[in-house]
Amino acid sequence: MHELSLAQGIRRILEDEAKSQGFEKVTAVWLDIGALSHADPEALEFCFAASMAGSLAEGAALHIARTPGRAWCWSCAKEVPLARRIDPCPDCGGHRLEVVGGDDMRVRELEVS
Ligand SMILES: [Zn+2]
Numbered sequence: 359m360h361e362l363s364l365a366q367g368i369r370r371i372l373e374d375e376a377k378s379q380g381f382e383k384v385t386a387v388w389l390d391i392g393a394l395s396h397a398d399p400e401a402l403e404f405c406f407a408a409s410m411a412g413s414l415a416e417g418a419a420l421h422i423a424r425t426p427g428r429a430w431c432w433s434c435a436k437e438v439p440l441a442r443r444i445d446p447c448p449d450c451g452g453h454r455l456e457v458v459g460g461d462d463m464r465v466r467e468l469e470v471s
Pocket residue numbers: 431432433434435447448449450451452
């Protein structure tokens with residue numbers, strides 16, 4: 359499952375951060391998930407809990423925020439908001455779009471102790 363590898367990636371990020379910043383426990387994680395990424399927040403929440411078992415973030419709360427998608431429209435020659443990958447440009451209705459943001463996932467903030 360895609361979300362499982364994402365969750366395991368988050369665990370590695372947390373373990374690296376713990377090493378470099380010297381904390382021992384993560385109690386909450388804030389995640390930004392781009393609207394155009396393929397990650398399903400519900401599935402990710404489930405996989406997160408499973409992946410953190412036995413780690414420094416066992417039982418940590420997960421807060422997921424959806425960040426909006428953005429694309430460059432070659433017809434309008436400007437950046438436009440994009441809710442889904444298959445959507446046309448909201449201004450000209452064209453499909454000459456290149457996704458420039460909101461297609462990734464990142465750890466925005468950690469609560470540690
Ligand atoms: Zn356009």
